Amino acid sequence: MQKNKYPPGDLAIWIFILAELLVFAAFFGAYAFTRLKNVELFNYYQMTLDRNAALLNTLALITSSYFVVRAVADIREDDSKGCKRWLWAAIAMGAFFIVIKGGEYAHHFSAGVTLSSNTFYMFYLSLTFFHFMHVILGMVILAAVALKVGRGGYSADEHTGVETGASYWHMVDLVWLILFPLIYVMR
Amino acid sequence: MQDIPRKRWIRPCTLVYLIMVALTLVTWGIGMTAQGGLELSLLVLLFALIKGQMVGDWFMGLHFVQGIWRWPIIIWLFVPGALITIAFILSYGG
C-alpha cells in the first residue's frame, strides 16, 4: 500500500506538537532526576495524590482520543453528522477530565498547597497544570473544528482541519499517558 | 491519508483502545497497592510507553507514514523513557 509522506493534518501543527512534546520531555526528565535527590519526599507526597481520579482521567482521555479517531474516520467518508457527534463526545470527555482534575486542584489548594510548598508539589502542579491548560486548548480547537463540521465546512476531499485538531488532541492524550504513571504510580 | 481503507484503520484502533484501557487498569491496580519497587515501576513505565506508541502509530496514524515523520513519536517516547528508567535505576542504588 502507498504510504504517506506527511502525518495527517497541517504540518504547522506538527511543528507545534513537537515543540510541546520537547517541553514535556524536558519536564519529565527533570522530574525523574530531581526525584533521585529527594526520593523520600517524592514518595511521601505522592501518596497525597488521588489515584482514583487519575484513573478516571486517564480513561477519559484515551476514550476521547478514540472518539476523535472515529470522527476522522467519519469525515473521510463524507459523514459530517457522524464526525460532529464523535467530536462533541470527545469534547465532553475532555470536560469530564477538567471537572475531575479541577476537583483535585480544589482539594490541594484548600489544603494550602502551592508551587512553593515543596519540590514534589512544584513538579506535580507545574506538570499537571501545564497539561491541564493543554486540555483546555485542545477542547477549544476541537470545538472550533466541530462547529465548522456542523456548518458543513469539511468533506471527504478536504478535511485537513479535522485531522489537524485530531493530531493535537492525541498529543494531549499522549502526554498524559506518561504523566499518569510517572507522577501517580511510579515510586 | 485518504488512501487508507476504514477497516484497516478503525479496527486496529478499537483493539488498541481496549488494550490501553486494560493496561491503564493494571497500572492503576499497581498504584493502589502503593507498593512501589523498581521492577513494578519500570513495568508501569513500559505499559505507558506501549500505550504512547499505540497512540502515535494508530490514533495519530503514523503507522501509515513513511520517511522522517514516521519517527518523532517513537523517538520522543524513547528519550524521556530512557531518562526516567536511568533515574529510577539510580534511585534504587543501581
Added chain:
Amino acid sequence: MQYSSQAVAKPYFIAAIGLFVGQILFGLILGLQYVLGDFLFPEIPFNVARMVHTNLLIVWLLFGFMGAAYYLVPEESERELESPGLAIAMFWIFLVAGALTILGYLLVPYAGLAQLTGNDLLPTMGREFLEQPTITKLGIVVVALSFLYNIGMTVLKGRKTVVSLVLLIGLTGLAVFFLFSFYNPDNLVLDKFFWWWVVHLWVEGVWELILGSILAFVLIKTTGVDREVIEKWLYIIIAMTLITGIIGTGHHYYWIGTPEYWQWWGSVFSAMEPIPFFMMTVFAFNMVNKRRREHPNKAAVLWALGTATMAFLGAGVWGFLHTLAPVNYYTHGSQITAAHGHMAFYGAYVMIVLTMISYAMPMLRGRTAANSNKSQVLEMWSFWLMTIAIVFITLFLTAAGILQVFLQRMGENPLPFMVVQEKVALFYWLREIAGLVFLIGLLTYVASFFVGNDEPEAKTAG
C-alpha cells in the same frame, strides 16, 4: 521608491547611523576604562559612559525601527503614509529629546539630573537601560503613540499584509511593555520582576516580531520568492519566538528573590529559544537559494543573511550557553552575560536595521534599486569588518567570563572581584583592539555612503 511619503524614513536612518557612531565611541571609552581604570575619571565615570553607550543603542535602534516602518508600511499598504508631517515632527522631537538626555548624562551629575527633572514626583530613573529621566520616558510614550497612530492608520486603511500586521503587533507590544518602566516600587524584588517585562519582553519578545517582519520584507523584495511562502515562514517563526520567549522570561527569575520554580520553567523554555532563531537562519538561506531574480543590491542580501546567522549565534547559541539554571548560578552577572549581550544585540537588532538601511537607502537617495558597485563593495567590507570584530569581542569576553567564573565563583579559594579583573585584563585589551576594528568597520560603513555616487548603479549580471 513607490510612494513619496516613504521619504520620511531617510532622516530616521541618518540619525540612527549618527547615533550608532556615538554609541561605538563610548563603547571604546568603556573598553579602555576596563583596563585603565582612571581613564577620564572623574569627568566621565564608567557609569555615565555606559549609560550613554546603552541608551544610544536603544535610541538608534528605535530610530531604525521607525525608519524601517515608515519605509515599508506605505509599500505594503499600497498607500501614502497617514501623516508624513507628523512623522517628521516626531523625528525632531525624538532627536532633540534624545540629544538633551544624552547631554544631561554627560554634563550634569546623574543625581543632579534626577533632581532637575523632578524624579521624586515619579521615580523611574537609575535602573539599568531605563536611566532616562521620567520626562524623557513620557516623551518616548508620546512619540511611540504618534508613531503607532501614523503607522496603524496607514495599515488599517490600506492593504493588510502579514508583514505589516506582524510589524504593527511588534510595535504595539513595544509601546505597551514600555509602560512597565513607570512602575518602580520600593520593593526591590517586585521592581526587578516587572523591570524584565520591559527588557526581556522587548528583546526576546516583541522586538523579534519587528525583526522578523523587516527581514521578511527585505527577502520578499530582494529574492522575488512568493509572498505566501515567506509569510507562512514568518508566522511560524514568530509563533515559536513567543511560545518559547514569553515563559523564557523565567531565566531572569532564578536569583532575584522570585520563587525557585522559575529555575525549571525558565530553563526549559529558554533552552528552546534558539529554535526560532535557527528556523530564521534556515528560512533566510532557503529563500535566497530559491530566489527568482538577481537583485542588484548584493549588500542588502548579505546583511539579511548576516542577520539570520548572527542572530542565531549571538541570541541563540550564546544565550543557550548560560541559560540553564545550574550553569547560570555561576555565570549570572559575569562577563559571559556581556559577551552574549554584545553579539545578540549586534546580530539581531543592529544588523536588521542595517539590512533595512542597506535595502532602502539607495531608493531614498534617488537610485532605482541599488548603489554603485564601488559603494557596495565598501559596504560589504564594512559588513565583514564589523561582524568579525563583534565575533572576536564576544570570544574575548567569553574567555574573560569563563576565567572570571572559575577564579571568583568556583574552587576552594575564590578571589575578590577586583583581583580577578586584573588577572583577566589581557582579554579586555584584546577586546578593545577588536573594538577598534569595529570602529574602522563602522567608519568604512559611513564612507560607503560617500563613494561611488557619480558612478552608475550596479547591474544584476554577474
Added chain:
Amino acid sequence: MSQAFTKAMARNIFYGGTVFFLLLFLALSFDTVSALPKRDNRANLTEAVAQGKKLWENNNCIGCHTLLGEGAYFAPELGNAFKRLGGKDGVMAFIKSRPAGGIPGRRSMPQFNFTDAQLNALAEFLKYSSEINSANWPPNVQG
C-alpha cells in the same frame, strides 16, 4: 498532499500559541507575586531602605555594579556587599572613604559626598537586599 503547511494554520498557531503562553505567564506571575512575601524580605522594608533605594537609583550605582547579578560588570556585586564588607559600618566607611580624584591607574568609585543619614540609608538598603531569599546566590562571599 500538495502543501505541507499552510499560512492559515501558521497564523492560528501564532495567535493561539501567543495567547496560550501569555495566559500561562500571567498565571505564573500571579503565583509569584502572591508567593513573594515569604521571600522578598518586605518585613524589613523600612523608610530608610526606601530612601536608600532612591539614593541607589539617583546616583546610578547600577551603571557600574550588579545587584543580585543585574547591572554593569565593572564593579563588585552588591547583593552580598553587606556581608562582604562586614556589616553596616563597613559599608558606610567604604563609601565615605573614596578619594575624590580617583586612584591613579585603577578603577575607583566616585566620592558622592553623602551625609551620614544618606550613608545610613544606603547601608540599610544593602542590608535589606542581602536578606532577600535569592536561592543561595551568589555562590560565595566574593559575589
